[in-house]
Amino acid sequence: MYKRILVATDGSPLSDKAVASGLSLAALCGASIVALKVVPRYPRSYFEGSAPLNRDEVKQVEQRWSESALKELNTVKQQGSDQGVSVKCVVAKSELIAESIIATATKNNCDLIVMASHGRKGIKRVLLGSETQHVLTHSEIPVLVLR
Numbered sequence: 001m002y003k004r005i006l007v008a009t010d011g012s013p014l015s016d017k018a019v020a021s022g023l024s025l026a027a028l029c030g031a032s033i034v035a036l037k038v039v040p041r042y043p044r045s046y047f048e049g050s051a052p053l054n055r056d057e058v059k060q061v062e063q064r065w066s067e068s069a070l071k072e073l074n075t076v077k078q079q080g081s082d083q084g085v086s087v088k089c090v091v092a093k094s095e096l097i098a099e100s101i102i103a104t105a106t107k108n109n110c111d112l113i114v115m116a117s118h119g120r121k122g123i124k125r126v127l128l129g130s131e132t133q134h135v136l137t138h139s140e141i142p143v144l145v146l147r
Helices: 013-029 055-082 097-107 122-128 131-138
Strands: 004-008 032-039 087-093 112-116 143-146
Touching: 004 013, 004 097, 013 032, 013 055, 013 112, 013 143, 032 055, 032 097, 055 087, 087 097, 097 112, 097 131, 112 131, 131 143
Parallel strands: 004 032, 004 112, 032 087, 112 143
Antiparallel strands: none
16 A cells, blocks of 8 residues: 655654554555654844854754754654664754655655644634645645644
8 A cells, every 4th residue: 555654743742643653554554654854944144033153053053953853763763663664764954844744755755644733723823834734735645644
């Protein structure tokens, strides 16, 4: 059925449930997993809300964010190993989360995207956005949304 499944995580408890479901589905299908965490780039100007840091300090901050993301993804990799599922870890650096999810799924020839939805409605959805909704409406790859 599925051969390669992208599982997007943000480290939240809800996202952890989606990861567990994605791993279980992959184990049932004999599929491999591409585990993705998108980390932002550090803001570069006052208009973007950043504090004045020099270039080396910015690199250190971004490196810490990437290392933290890789640590989370290695936990997913270990969970996959426990279930006999091969997991490839990918850290993407971008402010465009939904686009990064779709691009990574396309690049890795994934045939399913699994992600969580926080189910925000009303003003919260307007203010906080919906990356899941964006992926659903723009992806040509099927998307499994878990709540």
